[in-house]
Amino acid sequence: MIETRAAILTYAENRESFRFxxxxxxxxxxINISKVTLSWYLREMVKDDILFKLGRGIYTSRQHQSTCYTPQLREKALKLGKRIGGTFPFIKVSVFDGQVLADFQHHLSSNNLIYIEVEREAMESVFHWLKSERYIAYLNPNKEFVxxxxxISKEAVIVKPLISESPLTEIRGISTPRIEKILVDILCDDDMDYLHGSEWHYILDHVMNTYSVNRSTLMRYASRRNAKDKVGKALENLNTHD
Structure with a gap:
C-alpha cells in the first residue's frame, strides 16, 4: 500500500494537476494495478487531504488549487441578524441568506428567504418577535407547508432550530453557516426539499470540485443530522466517477 501511495504522490508532486x-x-x-484499485487509493488520499480534486477525474497535490468558500449575506440579512442578537443577547443565532444557493445550482431558482437558526427553546420567542416587527415569518415549516x-422568490424569514456543534463562521459579527453545513442542511431540511434528489447531487459535485471542503467537518455534521451514510455514499460515488 505504501509503495503504491508513494508512486501516486511522486507522480502528483511533479505536476500542477493530473488526470486519472x-x-x-x-x-x-x-506496478500491476486495476482502475478499481486506483480509484480506491485516490479516494483514500483525497479523504486524507493528501490529494485534492479539481474536477471529474482531475487531481492535484497542491492544496492552494482549491478555493475557500466565502459566505455572503445581503445587508437586510446582516441587519436582521444584528437586531435579533440585540433583542435576544443570550441565545446563539445563525443567519443564512437563501440568495447564495444560486451560486451552486444547476437549475436556477430565485430564493429570497432569510433563514434564522436559533436554539430550539428560543424559536417561538424569536418567531413572535419577528411577527411583532412586521416581518413575514414562518416557524420551522414542513415541506408540504412550504x-x-x-x-421562496419573495422576501420572508424562516425560523428553524440550530443544531448543536453546527459548523459556523462569522461575517461582520454575524454567525452564518460554513459550506459543510450548507451541503448537509440542503439534504436534510424540509424547507430545502426543492433542492433534494439530483439537484443536491449536482450541488455536492459542484462544491466539492470548486471549493476547499473539510471532509471531517462535513461528515461530523452529517452524523449529527443522521445523514452520515447518505453523504458518505454520495462522496464515494463522486470519487468513483473518474
Whole structure:
C-alpha cells in the first residue's frame, strides 16, 4: 500500500494537476494495478487531504488549487441578524441568506428567504418577535407547508432550530453557516426539499470540485443530522466517477 501511495504522490508532486487516465497509464508501467484499485487509493488520499480534486477525474497535490468558500449575506440579512442578537443577547443565532444557493445550482431558482437558526427553546420567542416587527415569518415549516404556502422568490424569514456543534463562521459579527453545513442542511431540511434528489447531487459535485471542503467537518455534521451514510455514499460515488 505504501509503495503504491508513494508512486501516486511522486507522480502528483511533479505536476500542477493530473488526470486519472494518465496516472493509470503511468502506474501500469511500474506496478500491476486495476482502475478499481486506483480509484480506491485516490479516494483514500483525497479523504486524507493528501490529494485534492479539481474536477471529474482531475487531481492535484497542491492544496492552494482549491478555493475557500466565502459566505455572503445581503445587508437586510446582516441587519436582521444584528437586531435579533440585540433583542435576544443570550441565545446563539445563525443567519443564512437563501440568495447564495444560486451560486451552486444547476437549475436556477430565485430564493429570497432569510433563514434564522436559533436554539430550539428560543424559536417561538424569536418567531413572535419577528411577527411583532412586521416581518413575514414562518416557524420551522414542513415541506408540504412550504410548497403550499411559501413563495421562496419573495422576501420572508424562516425560523428553524440550530443544531448543536453546527459548523459556523462569522461575517461582520454575524454567525452564518460554513459550506459543510450548507451541503448537509440542503439534504436534510424540509424547507430545502426543492433542492433534494439530483439537484443536491449536482450541488455536492459542484462544491466539492470548486471549493476547499473539510471532509471531517462535513461528515461530523452529517452524523449529527443522521445523514452520515447518505453523504458518505454520495462522496464515494463522486470519487468513483473518474
Amino acid at each position: 487516465a494518465d496516472l493509470f497509464s503511468y502506474l501500469n508501467g511500474i 410548497y403550499d404556502n411559501i413563495d
